């Protein structure tokens with residue numbers, strides 16, 4: 001059981017900024033996300049698309065914004081080594097249960113045995129937990145060589161290195177995965193063969209990605225297989241082949257070593273909706289002075305909340321996270337003075353940020 005001041009559910013842009021704001025106010029936070037990467041919608045839905053409306057940042061992509069938010073929160077997300085994952089960032093865990101405690105805090109349960117006891121909880125869950133859309137064929141769910149995410153950069157070797165990888169999908173997620181795998185700078189990480197499996201010979205993807213993949217197909221670096229997977233041959237928890245039904249109504253067998261399913265993500269609000277806080281159309285109703293829900297100590301920030309005038313914009317989520325952090329700091333440390341301090345001039349904030357700046 002991890003003991004902490006605050007738990008943030010969701011490592012999307014608002015959850016990451018929440019950790020930063022809590023850190024400035026002297027509250028330690030843990031942060032959990034079901035995805036294997038931080039960044040929420042910015043990473044899962046539009047990593048390479050431009051964002052133009054962050055104050056003071058004329059243009060950045062979803063991936064760049066995520067990286068900047070991680071860098072900004074770094075003083076409050078310590079890691080054992082510069083390239084290591086922060087110790088308080090728990091990726092790949094689905095939060096399922098919340099148990100209010102007699103002292104006003106909460107115990108939160110996530111899968112794989114992760115438990116956190118926190119004085120305050122911040123739900124920054126967006127539209128819900130991002131769960132990859134999958135291929136519903138018997139035996140696939142349990143197969144050890146079926147993947148939905150690209151492996152982490154520091155995880156070597158890639159599971160599909162020097163083997164036959166079939167990538168299923170025809171949208172941005174599938175095409176960007178195919179490009180990054182086919183062009184991996186370390187040749188030993190590349191598969192021996194990459195097949196892109198899509199139901200038709202037309203992609204529903206960004207023009208630039210489409211053009212890049214067409215070039216890789218033309219130069220023989222990717223094989224295009226057109227058809228619908230109708231059956232999987234699974235032996236001892238391993239997919240050996242997919243049966244593909246082609247446009248000519250013929251079924252042929254495609255042997256493979258690994259299958260990467262990239263059909264996009266669908267958000268699922270799941271168990272959070274049963275935690276007892278007031279909801280309006282599946283959004284958490286909050287008080288706009290504190291961004292607290294109807295349960296004291298349980299805050300909701302970003303796309304998950306609702307209030308009169310709510311706009312699902314990054315800027316609004318950042319504002320909400322700031323006010324929620326101030327309210328929680330006063331509640332967790334009622335005897336501590338709650339002055340508004342500026343990062344520009346406050347020695348205390350500089351100390352918390354780990355700076356020598358005066």
Ligand SMILES: Cc1cc2nc3c(=O)[nH]c(=O)nc-3n(C[C@H](O)[C@H](O)[C@H](O)COP(=O)(O)OP(=O)(O)OC[C@H]3O[C@@H](n4cnc5c(N)ncnc54)[C@H](O)[C@@H]3O)c2cc1C
Nearest residue numbers: 010012014033034040041095125126128129130302303314
């Ligand atoms: C295509 C597109 C373009 C956009 N462009 C802009 C733009 O230009 N400007 C702008 O201001 N906004 C834009 N937005 C909106 C912006 O992306 C959202 O407002 C923002 O991502 C909300 O951030 P968030 O942290 O609240 O939620 P999210 O980004 O949705 O992150 C929530 C995270 O919580 C995790 N989570 C949820 N439930 C659980 C659980 N039970 N256990 C574990 N993890 C959980 C999810 O997996 C997810 O990673 C755009 C949105 C889209 C889809």
